[in-house]
Amino acid sequence: MLSPSSISRQVICVLLLFSLAHTRNVVVFQPSYLTATGPAASALLLGNTSDTSLNLRTVSPSNTTGSIGPPSCVPGVTQWVLTREQVGKNAVRIQLRLDKNLRLCGENETDTDCCRKPLCVLETLQVSACVGGTPQASLLIQVKIHARLVPANTGSDNKTAIPNQVHQPLGSCPCDLTFRACDVRCCCDKDCSVEDLKLFASHCLPGPFGGQVSPAPDYQCSVQSSENSPDWFPFLCVSSSPENNPYLGLFYHGDTIPSKPGPTFQRPVLSAPVPVNVYIQGSPILTLNDQYFTIPQKVLGQCVNSAPVAFLKNFKVKCVTLLRNCPTGSPLQTLPMDLRMLVKSGQGGDVIVDVTDEVATDLSQFISSTDAVASSDERPVCKNVTLALDYKFYWKGNGITNITLTRTVGTIPLNGSVVLTTRYSAVFLNGEFMGEPNSGNPGYQVGRPVIAGIVDTLDNDTGLQRTSINLWKPVSDGLCSTNEKKPVLFGENSTSGCLLAISRQNLTQCNLLRETVTSLQAALTLATYVARSGNPDPLTVKDWVNISFVTLNSSTASEDTINSCYGIPSHQHIHVWSLITDMVEGIPQRDIHALQVSYSLSTWALDCGGGDVSPCVDPVETQLFPITSSVTFTDIPINTGPPKTRFQINFTEYDCNRNDVCWSELAFPITKYYTGEPYSQSLAKGLIMVFLFITASILGTPWRQIRQVWNSATL
Structure with missing residues (x-):
């Protein structure tokens, strides 16, 4: 350049x-x-x-x-x-x-x-x-x-037949993609002549896709030409065939895909989805005419009016729409006959959506503007606006047995422009119970919700009902009255909160204020148990751990005054201790050992500085006070072991992790760290080498001189 x-x-x-x-x-x-x-x-x-x-x-x-x-x-x-x-x-x-x-x-x-x-x-x-x-x-x-290398059979539909890929990487030459033609940079392609290979001999595709297995280990004698090889490497290196490699390939039990006649380099025609015989988790639900069954959902943070519904995938979304005129189309204007569609059951039959209508009388949860809620005969109104669509899919095995829909409609008064929030949800029920997703198998996975439990008093069995441990999720104006909650995710520390409007009149009733804040914080954690693993059994007691609640006392003793209250539990802290209990295929499995919920107490007082004395004079004037929540995860070491001695800390001559020379690995080929061949064979070869070394030493020059001196002394 x-x-x-x-x-x-x-x-x-x-x-x-x-x-x-x-x-x-x-x-x-x-x-x-x-x-x-x-x-x-x-x-x-x-x-x-x-x-x-x-x-x-x-x-x-x-x-x-x-x-x-x-x-x-x-x-x-x-x-x-x-x-x-x-x-x-x-x-x-x-x-x-x-x-x-x-x-x-x-x-x-x-x-x-x-x-x-x-x-x-x-x-x-x-x-x-x-x-x-x-x-x-x-x-x-x-x-x-x-010359340009152009395949002789350009446009042919013939494909390379790939043999069974058990214990080998995708056939003998993975980059051989064109039948009876040389593929550029594919040095293992048998169709390439010697002249073709000279054009890209130094630019062959690396790795398994180019027909080359993983690189040779450091202990192989074939890498002795490397610059960083130590002096003793030629004596202790291992000679092994390149085929004797633990690499087994990337693909197993492959199959040959037959070619279909048709033109090449043509834009594919988008046809209707291929019908399936049975549903599996994540597969799209189809209507009777082989079209996707759609419900408004969020895709990449944006609401999409027609998004396919996946089998056994629950969701609950809210979509915000700015209304300036009455809606005329879907999904805000729907008819029961349009919603009662036939859906494939996945077992050879079909089910019809059973629609039930409900009229919303309280529009506060759907309209954010209070002026628009107030009804007036002079304002225009929009009738039968669809405010919510709640689907329930009943399933058994790999099929759907029934679908019910609750459609919530209401009359929306227009006052210029109205901000409308609509709800859409889909829940899959196995019988009458909703399938709950796990957070690991068996150990928790980072980023998955922590599973909590509440004693189910309505059931005769001594089981637990799943729930979640939550934190504050600030939205909109950040007030606690409009805030939502978000679940605690395993392994992710987080801090959040909301604002509570307090007036001088509220500070005259400190006991009521403390009870209000306590109830707000307690609503975040209603559970009494937490699951040890990511897939707990609700009927097995050993899969659950009791949650301990600790209330901290105020650091300094104080009394309530006219404009202040002490002992307000303004901060809730959740401390989770986890540890590694097992290894599955080399992946550590983390379980929850204990969970503690504690509260930090603080004193709330009105701030009348800066010339703004209205909150201290007007009993109705409010100030915003923060209520926070946080979670911290701590890993418990598996086995700390006895403390290291001063010799172990200061001297690293025999520490293989901190020293370039490791005398303990001098006999590497006969130790358990060498995996080039079975341990029994390497041990036998090592003992033979030791025997030969001792024999050579005995029969060598030093011992011969010793025998001569011994014989001359005896004479």
């Missing part, structure tokens, strides 16, 4: 050459030398080009001097087409195009319009600018063009 300074220098050079050619009434080529690797090349001829003719010929260096001869105005026969185009008063664009097909000739092909060799064109061209038969300037072009 050229820098701005180099580009500017080139532009200045062109301008200088142009001005020089114009003043001296001569012509020059810019540039005067080109290297072409494709079938086209272009250059500029600058100067007085009115009486200039162009000649093209093929030249070659002299056998004696090695230089190109002087330019000539005698035209030659070439396989190039020369054209000129006037681009200015004193500038002509010269263009050359190869008049030849660059495809590679077949084995027995007699057509001359093709390339006999992969290096199709290798020649030097000279373009001469002549005036009256005298050359004025010349341009040299070095051409080096390779």
